[in-house]
Amino acid sequence: MRHVLTLLDLSPDEIEAVFALSASLKRDLARGIRQPRLAGHVQALLFEKPSLRTRVSFETAFAHLGGTTMFLGSDVGWGHRESAADFARVLTQYVDVVVCRANCHQRVEELARHATCPVINGLTDRYHPCQALADLFTLLEVHGRLAGLKLAYVGDANNVARSLAVACARLGLQFAIAAPARYQFDTGFLKLLDEHHPQFDLQVTTDPREAVREADGVYTDVWVSMGQESERAARVQSLSAYQVNRELLACAPQRARFLHCLPACRGQEVTDEVIDGPQSVVVAQAANRMHVQKGLLAWLLAR
Ligand code: CP
């Protein structure tokens, strides 16, 4: 059973196969072609946290592929009405794939352990693999290649940053992350990266200007992720020097594109001028969530 809980679950060749299929389905859609490759299939979206992009893009992608989606919110009682194991065993008798957004990464791992159909991580506190797939696909569209590019991430080393780092390691990009020491990658994650990708060109710094130098993409995300609301004041204070604004973007080459997974907290991690500016590709990124997840679903369920 193949699950996609982190991008370590897909080999570099498999990620490239997903990108090729996504690009082909994207071209088809632009010509008005929607092949019902997954007619009769059912997708469950099991979400513990709010979502716009992930929820709607997965549901739309599955509809284009001819399948049906059901959204399962807190009322299904995952781990409350019955054990999480029983829940997983029963749910996956009914559906062909589960996309899960969970508060805690171990919840998705437990779901997958007991599931009899593929489970896709739609964001946890640790990882956001589908986001990183869409982000690298967007960089590929913009720059025409991935290997050898440099992606700079400025701000909190969170779930999105971890998945971007894994994606870059797997596809041969250089990755730089600028964050205050307190909000940098944890040693466990750095060890995991090193175990899987000892040759990875990773730059860890506290200096945002150093990170964005020679970057082809400059990325940021919110300083306060879902579930961290009680830490807001401390986080905003520590991260205030890590805003992506015009001055910082000017330290990157003109070819650099600005990326953000959205939703953004405008005026904190990014200024309006940058997110709405000519180098920003945030809307293309959000659109690509749908195209890339469609490719991932078609690839995964064809196996
Ligand atoms: N980027 C992202 O995952 O957005 P949502 O939280 O709206 O799904």
Ligand code: NVA
């Ligand atoms: N880091 C953010 C990403 C939202 C898409 C969060 O986890 O809230």
